[in-house]
Amino acid sequence: MADSRDFAATFGRSFDVEASAPGRVNLIGEHTDYNGGAVLPLALPLRTTAQVARRRDDIVRVWSVELAGELVEFRLGAEQHCSDWADYVRGITSLLAKDGHALTGFDLRLTSQVPVGSGLSSSAALEVALVRALRELFSLAIDDVAIARLGQRVENDFVGARVGIMDQMAASLGDEHSALYLDTVTLDYEKVPVPPACEIAVLDTGVKHAHAGGGYNERRSQCEEAARRLGVRFLAELPVKEVARVESLPEPIRSRARHVITEHARVADAVTALRAGDLSEVGRLFYASHVSLRDDFEVSVPQLDFLVEAAAAQEGVYGARMTGGGFGGSAVVLTERGRASEIGHAILTAYAAEFPGCRGTLRVPA
Secondary structure (H helix, E strand, O other), X not given: OOOXXXXXXXXXXXOOEEEEEEEEEEOOOXXXXXXXXXXXXXXXXXXXXXXXXXXXXXXXXXXXOOOOOOOEEEEOOOOOOOOOOOHHHHHHHHHHHXXXXXXXXXXXXXXXXXXXXXXXXXXXXXXXXXXXXXXXXXXXXXXXXXXXXXXHHHHHHHHOOOOOOHHHHHHHHOOOOEEEEEEOOOOOEEEEEOOOOEEEEEEEOOOOOOOOOHHHHHHHHHHHHHHHHHOOOOHHHOOHHHHHHXXXXXXOHHHHHHHHHHHHHHHHHHHHHHHHOOHXXXXXXXXXXXXHHHHOOOOOOHHHHHHHHHHXXXXXXXXXXXXXXXXXXXXXXXXXXXXXXXXXXXXXXXXXXXXXXXXXXEEOOO
């Protein structure tokens, strides 16, 4: 829990409410959430914390320990897109007002353990933590699923990142002991326990990515065009047995569609394997997912490919893949129980030698 004296040092008074939300690592199901498919994220012990105190005017003052160089201030009702980290806060207050929720001004201090640009969903953790805090501060009638929907709208409509809803649902509903098996159309979900015989290592390449960048939005547009040509609302509506239908499409949308259809099927297969404790099969699906993301969806980078290949060369590894939207970020490695730290450090030693300009980081969720 963040130290209340930090808030007082920034704003000259104590905070009224504190709330937090976790980052996430997606075990499998990449770029399927905005294509009507299934996903399987796992909440991380890394959290973003929002401390808020009510004001008597309509001014919002924001300070972020990790992101800010100065205090950011704006007026409720006059939120403007500024292409900075505070757009997430501006977007939340703007959309809450549009939804009929009454707010006054407030002071906000954000602290986060979720590294920005690592593919571990720092933005969703921020959004969910802040809305949880505002829900308590202003007695807002908004449930956990509605919080996730609001966070996605902030990214889509205010920030300009056409993300799906996986990250916000994981931050709002996930936990650290079971994966969230989520249908991204109906938002039906169930929790799938992670078998005790395995352990997870998350390896951050140190290469930052940004969802608001052109590559992510371009992939979504390509998927939408493929779905239109195939006569479906979402690509994931097509069963994997009909994947040959994509061969009629031109490149690159042919490859984009092939990834989505096969990745959606891999999520269901991974859930079946997890429930059966078949970690070798889960690992095989991890590798297949990475190859598809690298070759068909083209969102991997050499640093991610190296981490996955280095993981495959280690004894005690079931499987590895890039996780998150791509263009940088992190890889997730499934290892034998008790070996994630040892194996992760061995991989990062090789990584440092191969990419001396990149600073890799290991995280082993407890």
